[in-house]
Amino acid sequence: MxxxxxxxxxxxxxxxxxxxxxxxxxxxxxxxxxxxxxxxxxxxxxxxxxxxxxxxxxxxxxxRPDVRRGNITPEEQLLIMELHAKWGNRWSKIAKQLPGRTDNEIKNFWRTRIQKHMKQTESFQQQSNSETNDHQACTSQVSTIAEPMETYSPSCYQGMLEPFSAQFHTNPDHSSCCTNDNTNYWSMEDILSMQLANY
DNA sequence: AACGGGTACAACCGCGACGCA
DNA sequence: TTGCGTCGCGGTTGTACCCGT
Structure with a gap:
């Protein structure tokens, strides 16, 4: 066989x-x-x-006649991130939730855009770590998502995407880097907002 | 204008699952 | 139950194009 x-x-x-x-x-x-x-x-x-x-x-x-070509919209980007948080690399499953998009397209999008930005975030974080070694508040927040894609599990950011999702749709004026306890660090939603703005 | 590096995307590969005889 | 053909998925590679120098 x-x-x-x-x-x-x-x-x-x-x-x-x-x-x-x-x-x-x-x-x-x-x-x-x-x-x-x-x-x-x-x-x-x-x-x-x-x-x-x-x-x-x-x-x-x-x-296929129903294949949609062209840029992934911000809404689709958000959906992809949410579904990837939920399901991981189940590209075909994710693609089923995005009419006209193929698993290959979503996979490529994820690898070329999202992972790139994750890496950029990681290097940014390493840089800021070396500059501000004594500001522990920063490191504890960002290091969770700054891990390489291959090693962090979707559950790491699953909960964090919920507020981001709500903010994306309803509150574009979300102010950036301070939480309600006035700790001065970048949150998951801040980073992702910045990343999306760069597309 | 030419070149080199980076990026995006199309296509291929390997493997497991499934259905059928 | 077994062997075979086919399908579908996820990972990886190849290459065309873009952009900065």
Missing amino acids: DKKLSTMSHDPEVRKGPWTMEEDLILINYIANHGEGVWNSLAKAAGLKRTGKSCRLRWLNYL
Whole structure:
């Protein structure tokens, strides 16, 4: 038994890499006439020198008529962060809550934008730590979220997103860096607000 | 104008789950 | 129960494009 071999192709006839316009048209026309599914036989029947897997990916992530292209809106960004806090890297599950967005798109968005900002926040934090070693209030708050993405668990920021969510929708004038006990540090919502503003 | 680094996104790969004979 | 084909997911890679120098 090797299921992997069934999907891996060592056939030199199989094309890889970027899809051409002709291939796209063939796939679109074929699916329009015969419907999607059974991707391996679809690829053969359509005359495409692609694996079924590749056809499926191309259709789902790019060619489907209901795929939304273009920038992720702030509302979608917020939703992605909330759902990621809830479910972790369950991209397809998250994508189902965002009509027209694909798991691949959301995954890429998360990796390129959110993780980048997390890293920036981390380095910012390290810098401020070295500058203000004796101000312990700062470190205790930000260090929780400044961990690398691979190591912190969604539950770390799950609760913290709740106030951010409410603030995002209802209170754009939220003032920045002081809490109600007047401790002088950046909260989760402050950081995320700044990050979103930079998009 | 040319080049190099960074970024965003399309596509591929490996693996597990599922259905069916 | 087992073997096989297929599907779907998450991680990773490749590359085109952008921007600063």
